Amino acid sequence: MSGFAFSERPLDLAAEHGRLADPACGGYASFEGWVRDFNDGRPVQRLEYEAYVELAVKEGERIVAEAIARFGVSHARCVHRVGDLALGELAVWVGVSAPHRGEAFAACRYIIDEVKHRVPIWKKEHYVDGDSGWVNCERCAAVTLDAAPGVAASAGHDPGHAHAHHHDAADAHAHADTPTTRPDRHPAGLRRPDYSRQVVLPEVGEAGQARIRRGRVLVIGAGGLGVPVLTYLAGAGVGALGVVDGDVLEPSNLHRQTLYRLEDAGRPKALLAAERLRALNPEVDVRAYVERADRERLPALAAGYDVLVDCSDNFTTRFVVNDVAVALGKPAVLASVYQYEGQLQVLKPGGACLRCVWPDAARDGVVGNCAEAGVLGPVPGVLGSLQALEVLKLLLGLTTPAEDAVILVDLATLESRRLRAHRAAGCAGACVRLPRAGGAETAVLEIDVDPLEAAASGEYVVVDLREPHEVLVEPLPGPHLHIPLDRLLDDPAQLDAGRRYLLVCARGQRSRAAAETLRGAGIAAAYSMRGGLSALRAR
Amino acid sequence: MTTVHVQYYAVLREQAGRSEERVETGAATPAALYEELRARHGLRLARAQLRVAVDGEFADWQAPLADGARVVFIPPVAGG
Structure with a gap:
């Protein structure tokens, strides 16, 4: 069974369903996208889908294979219609079967999201008023209009329709130029991410790059530490990045948070970061969570990720990240800064955690934070860069001296010191019970x-x-x-x-x-x- | 008397007005050493808020202190 196919005729859903049946599977999840009767305020009568089949099938197969590898599901398949479709008709179908429902849902969601973003499919809308136009999906529109403004017009399409619009999952994709001049979302092949500078390292290679691509990393805090972490991990091609931050950008952040601009002041940092990271590397699945990572919320957020990175600016959150990492058995990379100094700690399941080092949970207010004590921008920049490096080591399976230790870095003297830490007796249990910040x-x-x-x-x-x-x-x-x-x-x-x-x-x-x-x-x-x-x- | 090498980090460094020093001390444990230095330099953090490392390893406050030991006092830091 191929993972991805096009169909010129309505789908036989019973047959598709049957292809995924497996006695080892306890769950089946599917998604159907339908033709909707309006777009961007204009009533739509019918749709026409076109695809560059050869490329589209390859990319679609790749997406389905990724979903199977990433979520460990048993079978998955996606079929997309081409040709003329009437209102309400099924345009795209995704089906996944797995031993358990959780992976089935997650893989199904992944496939439809990726197909929408990556597979070259064009959509022509026929409006009720007799007009028609080829429309872009959000991401492709930005690329097309930036990269090749002339292409849409020269291909004979009405550029008036070549703008971004919000669509539900049903109205898949469209591009404003012809299939042959528009291979995929990396126009002219010039803007395809290129990892060659890291792949050439013996510790990385193609296999290592695949491990990085499979990595799912949740970064708590999009500030002085979080910005370098997110930037380097997106650049490295980490498969999925989650950004948790409930704050809005303030002008006083900019001397150390280099992802943002003065004009962004007042906007939520998680959304800003997600926007910049998608532009940096469209291959990364970036999710923004505009909220505080507290004890109630973080476990649910963390469940979908392999590594947690604490880039928060307070002890309360830092201990929450620690406790959730220990409770869920996930590795975590923690760092914090004070004026010219920083501390770095890598948690691995079974190893020393933050509470092994600080058994009497430190309290906010006892020692200064950036606002009260002051900090030079490059200090969190250095510590955040170290965190990004440690995450890559974790994904690549490399050893690190930051494990079972605290690394103290003094950037005034450029000295660093490694202090070995031991897992406290009964820590794992204690860490889960210890929290007092109810x-x-x-x-x-x-x-x-x-x-x-x-x-x-x-x-x-x-x-x-x-x-x-x-x-x-x-x-x-x-x-x-x-x-x-x-x-x-x-x-x-x-x-x-x-x-x-x-x-x-x-x-x-x-x-x-x-x-x-x-x-x-x-x-x-x-x-x-x-x-x-x-x-x-x-x- | 023993001679130890002491390093201060973060807010302690500020309060001590130095990042390291050699200390001649009669203290037999890191706890006694800290109390001695606390009085000498006017350090304001209580011991409960700190950790001490001796010779590259986090240590118990009541562990014996040997001549020539390298002692590091570390407060937790939260900035980000």
Whole structure:
């Protein structure tokens, strides 16, 4: 059975279904794309599909083979119609059978998405008003219009229709020029990704490149560390890249996050990154997740990937990534930076994890982040590049000294140091149980209260945790104590366990860490003012 | 007295005002050594927030400290 075929006649679905039947398979998933009655606001009457069959079949077969290898399904096939199709007719069909439903669904989705992007099929729409036009699919439109604006017009098609449009999976593809001048999505062969510079390495070769292509990597954080990780992995031809980041771009990010532009400020970084990476390498399947990687969400996201890369800027997320990697038995590459220094750690299942090194989970606010402590752009650039390198080593099966160790890099002195770490006894179990950052606890730890009102009500003693230089610049109004964080954590007993405290800092990170620590030290009613003084200013 | 080589990282380096030094000490453990240096340099991080490595390996705070040991104090860092 061939994996991909064209049909000039309506499909015999029962026969197609029968080809995939297998007593070893417990699941069958299929997708049907139908001809829709409108496109880009114009009512459509019928469609005409054309394909450059020789090339299209090769590419289609390649996609189906990739899906079988990547998801481990038993059988898969895709059939696309060519010729005249009426409204509601089946235009494309994908069927997959597998031992379990999960792989069947995933492979089915993969095949239709890839076919839409990669297989040279052209679509002519006939509109209700008698007009007609060849239309582009989103990605091809961008390439065509950029690369060869003259081609569409010279081929006699109405360039007015050669624009990007949103379509569902049914209305597959179209290109604005003729089949013979438009081989595939790499026009004129000039823009095909070329991995020759890495394939020539003895450690890579064609086999290694195939391993890289099969790799599915989830990157948590698209900032100073995430940008080099994503850029290098997309360039290397990693098969699938997921980008998780809930933040929007701020101009203060740009000195270290080189994938973005000033004009992008205010847009979600995950979407921006995905857009740039697709342009960098259209072969990579890039998925953007505009959300925070928390304990509830990350396990579901991580399930579809082989390697996790922590590029976050806070301990809470870093420990979540660690715990999810340990719980799911997936390798992870962690890094973090502080001013001119960085730390790098590669987790492999069964090896030392972040909690083996830091058994008392570090808390945000105790030591500075980039905003508070400052950083030069190339510092996360170097650490992120090291992370990208470690991911490639993992995919290629190369050994690394960053495993069961923490690599300390001091970029002020250009010295690095490897500190061996051992897996803590019973770590794997402990890591899964250890998390303390549950939702309920978070809810009662942080409160939205104005410190002036809190003090006036007599309900709380307000404590300003900031450093003296910060207080000078922006004094806290109203009655309060001033105890810088370090001094408070040194001696929590200076507070009265019988009173309620509202802890305040600049952005709410230090106060949250302090509230957590104080609770552990017996000050049960220690609360953090959510968002700190910057939240107060925003109100 | 033993002589050890001490290195500081991240916020500790800032607080100590140096990245490394040779120290003559009567301390028998990394814990005692840290408390001694904490008083001398006004280090503000509590021991519970740090890890110590001795001779290239993460070590227990109560492990014996040998003459000539290379001791590294490391706070966790979060930036990205």
